[in-house]
Amino acid sequence: MSKVRQGNFFEDFSVGMHIQHPTPRTLTEGDRSLYIGLTGSRDAIGSAETVSAALGFEKRPMEDFLVFNIAFGKTVPDISLNAIANLGYADVRFVRPVYAQDTLRVSSDVIGLRETSNGKAGIVYTQSVATNQRNEEVLTWVRWVMIHKRNKDEVSGVNVIPPLPQEVAVQHFPALQVNAAAEVMFEATRSRFFWEDYSAGERIDHMSAMTINDSDHSQATRLYQNTAKAHFDAYTMAASGMQQRLVYGGHVISLCKALSYDGLENAICVLAMNGGNHVSPTFSGDTLVCATQIKEQIELGHPHMGALRLRLIAAKNIGAASKIIFTEKHQGKIEYPPEVVLDLDYVIAIPKKPNNKV
Amino acid sequence: MSKVRQGNFFEDFSVGMHIQHPTPRTLTEGDRSLYIGLTGSRDAIGSAETVSAALGFEKRPMEDFLVFNIAFGKTVPDISLNAIANLGYADVRFVRPVYAQDTLRVSSDVIGLRETSNGKAGIVYTQSVATNQRNEEVLTWVRWVMIHKRNKDEVSGVNVIPPLPQEVAVQHFPALQVNAAAEVMFEATRSRFFWEDYSAGERIDHMSAMTINDSDHSQATRLYQNTAKAHFDAYTMAASGMQQRLVYGGHVISLCKALSYDGLENAICVLAMNGGNHVSPTFSGDTLVCATQIKEQIELGHPHMGALRLRLIAAKNIGAASKIIFTEKHQGKIEYPPEVVLDLDYVIAIPKKPNNKV
């Protein structure tokens, strides 16, 4: 019997199956430094203990997408080592802050299975949970992945599609105890734009661009202990349709979150991700720009904070975020221009104006 | 009103203007590790807690140019996002050590403004201060930058040139409480060269060379949260005169400081930087070498330590530090050979010989 786990194929999954993923991971300030070095994150709370302390956080929270990418990476050996494509995320809830020295464990339940229309491959839906060393949930998410079959000629007819929420409901957002948010955030970011200043439909073109190098993305992906071969094995990928290593999609999300600081400086944290689509592959040498559309101002019933639902689109090698086109769903499908690499639907917390008490 | 701050143009500055820069930053041991990984620093105090403790430091100080580069990076969004060129530094004072978990905030005052000779652009002089979480100054510096005008055809005639000290006066050096420095440093570095062993005019050719890769310099610059586009946006830079991304000058300084360990092993810390000139751009793939000239032995009136004023010249792609030419000022101007990229005038503390008491 082979000692090496080759990952699961479509036939290995069954609805209701529970998978405890190896290996737990303790996050540290070293991970944060490397995350800043790899993404350029200027997140106010992640950058300074004085800011997180003034807001009332116990300690300085880890950057949200650092947590997401490390938790996600844990699921790869069991779920997506034999993936053809990551099709989507839904119902991603940032339940609780993660601090340095917290240790994360991740498990998943298989909640859906169906074969592709031609039956040659399958789609696996999983619900994953990351918990800390006190067994408290810190992050939960659903994703679905197209996975190779061992035997693509054997059709099982399995067809269990789980309900996928279009959005995370407000009651599932984390209950943050946050003090005098506007004053604290303004002191840190010098931005005077708060919750009330953003309106649905408004568009923000983030001014900076970021070119990705091979060592950047592969180092980030190793930091996340994500083992998907497409990101690391240039020799094999040279013979693939891609002809080269593929940048891990989670690194693209992290880079875009960092670029989106300009115009959203007062974002306190990510509350939820409603969905995400890696529209096209990103390669080393590509230069990313991104723009954000405000989809909705969400009242949290909190004296100091509101939420904004955002749509972020990232594109490559076009020179400026102002050239990004926001295409809408048409007959259930979105047609993207070829330069678009990411379409992300997520929710941030942001202070209300200082003089606006609920 | 655009949510995105596009940085200031020349017309946006006025003499006496005070700018509090976003966002504060907590430095950690993770930043130090990455700094070592990116520069190869072997600084004795930065490398080992046993050394800093034996010298009498409260904790292990952060590397001086890590602090400088992080503090400098904070000023970029407000001061130099629309810079044409960083023209120089003066009066850089390393006031107080920075330790892991210290949080830095940076502010600047505009102390001078003048238009270029053709009036199409302007030069802004700023005095910046980095403070820690106890509001103690840790680093202060002056720099001047050539900045685009919004309207290059409108000439204002502003012409306020601040006094720029040629050197930091001894009384502005930090007052370091340092024990038996020579014994401690020798134990760490095994070098027997101390303050008295260096004489003005002496030249040291640092033996190592360092090739810079794209991921090295862009990762360093992101670590410093420096957002200047020229370092990150290969797509736009391909269409510029440079044709490629430019290596951040502060990373060049850090690399050369690390290379200069060989021959200056017993350097305790940087006390001041009198000036610095990024003579030519550095690009990915360039290989740097550097040499140091001792300009002056400075008596600090300290029983265990003296200071050395150094001139460091770095050059690219010439094979050996011995080929570096130290050109002098002629009619107020220094002509540099094309391979020179950096001319740095700075001051280090170094132990006096063990038996030499003041």
Place this chain on the structure above:
Amino acid sequence: MSKVRQGNFFEDFSVGMHIQHPTPRTLTEGDRSLYIGLTGSRDAIGSAETVSAALGFEKRPMEDFLVFNIAFGKTVPDISLNAIANLGYADVRFVRPVYAQDTLRVSSDVIGLRETSNGKAGIVYTQSVATNQRNEEVLTWVRWVMIHKRNKDEVSGVNVIPPLPQEVAVQHFPALQVNAAAEVMFEATRSRFFWEDYSAGERIDHMSAMTINDSDHSQATRLYQNTAKAHFDAYTMAASGMQQRLVYGGHVISLCKALSYDGLENAICVLAMNGGNHVSPTFSGDTLVCATQIKEQIELGHPHMGALRLRLIAAKNIGAASKIIFTEKHQGKIEYPPEVVLDLDYVIAIPKKPNNKV
């Protein structure tokens, strides 16, 4: 007298000579994060404090080859700056775990010297010791290096070859106090393969591959404060027989140790390294795969742990570990296929099956 130490040549060494290497180094969680980012290590104990605590470790041990590479790097300026080739390692003992905040010092004794057959160069044998801040040994090793002579025409006839053990004896393995190892490790790794499940002669083809980029290997080598020029100076190396920078062999070992997680998930730590041969150079762009052969099951007389002696072979640019050929010694010499870069003989601790008490 030159301030710059140019490293020792063959004539500078004498048998019995003791060298205290500069500079001590404090290891931190930042070093670990960067090590994970550079290697992708998923080592269960290095990844999670919950795991090391459950096993009974005082704190979370640093990854074994991170310690090895940092300790090794310390010896380079004195021993191998003028090396022609690193010929081998022997008797490498991982004496004691290293934890974050431990400070390592390294010294070496010259234990052997001989000239090459043509007398133009020499081979230096050294015994090195790394100690922590309590002066406890943490790592000891022997290596031998071919070194340039100052004067290659002067033959001294020196010929002192030290005894080199073929393997580290069991009594020199560290005495680890480890609790209920199988249960703890299974909980972390989800692998059911323990000491009894591996048998001599068995082969494991590790499924992942890793492409090395310039910034990866040079960053790793700088993290180790290893100053050997061949890894950093692309300008000079372009004119060498290699035509490019050489990847530091210790980084290759670290990468292969990380790749070998798959199939050896329950490895607790490295106990010893009997030998290692950097068969061929590795360059940026090369893609490594590796395979392990179980050489021996070693009974440690420990209730919860046994040891496995392993032979790891790494090869480049062949697509799959299954293509690796394990050639054996023939007339005292091993002939390797051209793709092989590393042949490593080392010993790991691994839990015994839960129900197997000594």
